[in-house]
Amino acid sequence: MMDxxxxxxxxxxxxGNAIVVATMTSHFEWPQVSTCPDLDLVDSGAMGKDSSVxxxxxxxxxxxxxxxxxxxxxxxxxxxxxxxxxxxxPKNFIHFxxxxxxYRTTGGQPIPALGKLSFAGLAAGAGYxxxxxxxxxxxxxxxxxxxMKSNGPTFVCVKVAPGTKKPSYPIVRTAxxxxxxxxxxxxx
Numbered sequence: 001m002m003d004x005x006x007x008x009x010x011x012x013x014x015x016g017n018a019i020v021v022a023t024m025t026s027h028f029e030w031p032q033v034s035t036c037p038d039l040d041l042v043d044s045g046a047m048g049k050d051s052s053v054x055x056x057x058x059x060x061x062x063x064x065x066x067x068x069x070x071x072x073x074x075x076x077x078x079x080x081x082x083x084x085x086x087x088x089x090p091k092n093f094i095h096f097x098x099x100x101x102x103y104r105t106t107g108g109q110p111i112p113a114l115g116k117l118s119f120a121g122l123a124a125g126a127g128y129x130x131x132x133x134x135x136x137x138x139x140x141x142x143x144x145x146x147x148m149k150s151n152g153p154t155f156v157c158v159k160v161a162p163g164t165k166k167p168s169y170p171i172v173r174t175a176x177x178x179x180x181x182x183x184x185x186x187x188x
Contacts (some may be wrong), residue, residue: 003072024071086127123155
């Protein structure tokens with residue numbers, strides 16, 4: 001298992017000019033490592049919805065890579081999005097799932113079906129053509145280039161250590177970043 005912050009740092013180094021939609025723990029950590037903050041939609045309070053938001057962006061902007069940074073507890077609230085994403089098949093869509101097996105932002109309570117489900121199996125069963133699992137930072141660093149080059153939709157399960165505390169970074173309010181995000185999207 002790896003540290004979520006280090007995994008995000010690796011993703012940031014390889015994102016290029018991709019749009020990034022981040023929620024839950026990534027909502028706190030991503031702004032600390034992002035290389036293109038104007039192209040980030042850091043979504044507070046949208047647990048379970050960012051895969052759908054990312055899908056909408058990927059469909060609206062097919063020439064722009066869209067990366068979703070999701071949590072396992074968050075995805076459990078909207079599993080139907082996996083089928084919808086696979087059905088719409090956006091080639092520019094990469095869905096990173098941070099599997100820490102807990103609801104970190106609310107105190108570390110275990111997610112339902114802990115140890116009984118495979119998120120990679122759910123994505124593959126839903127029809128994602130590309131599914132990857134990374135259990136340590138070295139394998140993520142070795143495989144991220146191929147992930148970023150793949151024609152999506154692509155699902156990437158990143159196994160990270162469980163946290164029991166909300167990260168100490170400041171909250172980025174979605175309403176505060178939307179104007180800059182819209183302006184960056186208009187620029188292309």
